[in-house]
Amino acid sequence: MFSSAIVPFLPAHAAMLLVMLPTVGPGNRQESPLARTTTNQLLKGLQLQLGTAIHVLKVDEGSHPAVVHAFDGRGVPAFVLLRDGAELWRQQGLPEGAPMAALLLSKLAEAGG
Template sequence: MEAKSNQSFSEMIKGEVPVLVDFYTDWCGPCKMMVPILKKLKNRMGDQINIIKIDAEKNPTAAIRYQVRGVPTLILFQKGHILWQQSGVVQAEQLYSIITDRINKV
């Protein structure tokens, strides 16, 4: 679930297409639970959303900037704004509902 273009992170989150960022670490069990959930979400939403994963340990500056205090932390961006942020595992149906609700309000 990597970005499909050469856009930088800051360019992607400023775009029209919503971006769901998954801050994770390799050793985190709940983070591993998010992988199939995010794949299911991407399959359902297709090009309506971009999903990117950021290793919080390898990118501490980004983690600090967005106040990631635990992993997994999901942050939904659109047009450079944070629309939603939550730590912990979120099931696919709930995630879909949250995302569609937030992006329809923008």
């Protein structure tokens, strides 16, 4: 599903959390630059909690509309947990809150990872 040219630093069996975000800018489905900064900090903290078990990847709707469309069941923001290109779990909104890292790791463990 993902070529090594797109994600060259990930091992073949790495789990990924695709976080699909609205485009930055004014408008209905767009996020303000301040909100994006907050989101980036949130995702950085989540990545620290997940360590190397799950790699957090941001996917901007404006830059990668085909990827967002492929996973977009109900709109952005949303996130999808994948391993080897297979969807393990998804949820609308942003992956925020202290228990989210534990929940994501448990979903990975349930899938045998």
